[in-house]
Amino acid sequence: MLVKTRGIVLSFIKFKESSIIVRIYTEELGLQSYIVNSVRKKGSASRIALFQPFTLLDMVVYPSSKGGLTRISEYKCSHPFATVPYDIRKSSILLFLSEIVARTVREEEENRPLFEFLHHSILLFDQKQSGFENFHLVFLLQLAAYLGFGVSSAEEVITQVAFEAGGAGTSGNNLMQLQQLEPYLTELLQRMDDAHLPNGRVRRELLHLLVRYFQLHVDQLGEIKSLPVLSEVLSD
Template structure:
């Protein structure tokens, strides 16, 4: 059966000589994997740009009652990025966030609220010309709410992460006293993200480390976020 749906590309892996297997979060079917043939061919006919992380697509896809990997009948860009491909900071942020979504969102069923959050957040990010330094932090806080473990305050994040850090003293995680300084920053990001006064890149990286640890407490087998090192390097001040 064919289904028409919008989709948010999460990632892809190479498959055979010129094909890929791409994971897409679809509006109608949740997380799906598709084989796309002849997409990696050289020259002007290549359509690999359409399967970069967080690309937005209009698609007609095959479905099967057996589940598993299927195919895309038709696909085209649903929104043409105006800034992201030309800004290494933005593209690095989206690479990181797409990996986080890929590792945390697993359901093969529709979730309109989550899909619209992802779709609209990506467009909003592309439209921002400045003042987007905290976007990845705000995005992860809002995503956690859609995933069912959104914090109500900065203290909730800090207390949970600090408790596990104290219980695992062999780690190099910040102490409870040091992490209390982050509570106000998280409160700002939760309640007034546009006005959050994060002072510099160093503090942002520390907040992100705490937030990733918070995710690890709530998402089984989150694993290593491979794109984090790239993001940290690009955003370093």
Template sequence: MLVKTRGIVLNFIKYRETSIITRIYTEELGLQTYIVNSIRQKSNTTRIALFQPFTLLDMVVYTSAKGGITRISEYKCNYPFSSIPYDIRKSSMLLFLSEMLSFTVKEEEENRDLFNFLHNAIIAFDQQEQHFENFHLIFLLQLSSYLGFGPTSGADVTSQIAFSGSQNLINGRPAVIHFQMYEDLFDNLINDPTATLITNGKVRREMLQIIIWYYQLHMDSLGEIRSLKVLSEVLAE
């Protein structure tokens, strides 16, 4: 059976000599895995670019009642990026966020609210010319609501981490006192994200680590985020 759907590429891995296996979050079918043959040939360099993280696609795909890996019948770019591929800060953020999504989004079923959030956030990010340094923080806080554990206040985030037992002392102080330093900033990111001012990269990196710990409290499947180190280096200030 063929289904027409939009999709958001999360990642791909090489398969055999010229093929790839790609994971795509689709509008109609949720998370799906597809094999794409003969795409890593020298003559197909433009096609492989369509499977970079967060590329937005229009697709016609095969479905199977048994699930598992299927194939894509047709695909084309839904929205050509104007800035993301040319800005290492933006591309590093999306590489990191695609890895986070790979760990956290698992459902092989339709979820239009989540799909629309992802689709619209990516386009808005591509169109944002400046002051996008907090995008990954805002994105993860908003995503957590679609995953069922979104915080309603900064205290929700900091108190859960402080009392989780995973962090007792930080820089010689009780963890609860350390995390309270970020409570107001998290409040602002949740309630008025575009107006939030974070003074420097060090604070931003610490807040990102807190969000990752917050995710780990709620999702057992969250493993090592390999792209985090790259992101931290690119956004260092």
């Protein structure tokens, strides 16, 4: 029986000559993997564009057994991006966040609150013309809550990163460096989108702090490949 659902593209890999295997977080079925044929053929550029990270889709799909590959019967973009493709800062943020979600969201079952959070956040980000400097930081804090390790205080994050990251952060100097971020993380937790952070350096250090916090709580999260690119783009 076919299932009609909304979906959020997370990633894809090439498959055979012209096909892909795409991972999509769906509203009705959770995380699913689909084979999509003939999207990498010459002249199919517009079709492969529909499977870029965080593209929002309306789909009709074939259900699968747990962890099995299946196929999409129909698909179309539900909300074409208006700003993201034309702003290197926005596209870099979106690429980073899609990698984080792809590595942390693994459930193959319906989770409507999480889906609605992701869907709403992507739409809101695309609509923002300015004032999105802290968006990725706020997104990480909110996502952590949906994943079950929400942040209650800045001190909690700093303590865990300093003393539980496999011994790598146990030096006194490292703890002092992290503690310098505590007022900024507190500001972020209290005011979220309205938080005032002084510069790109502070944002970059908070970003690395939160990524390390995720690495403590998500098994085999590993290296986030898009992190250096985002750090460079947002360095000012």
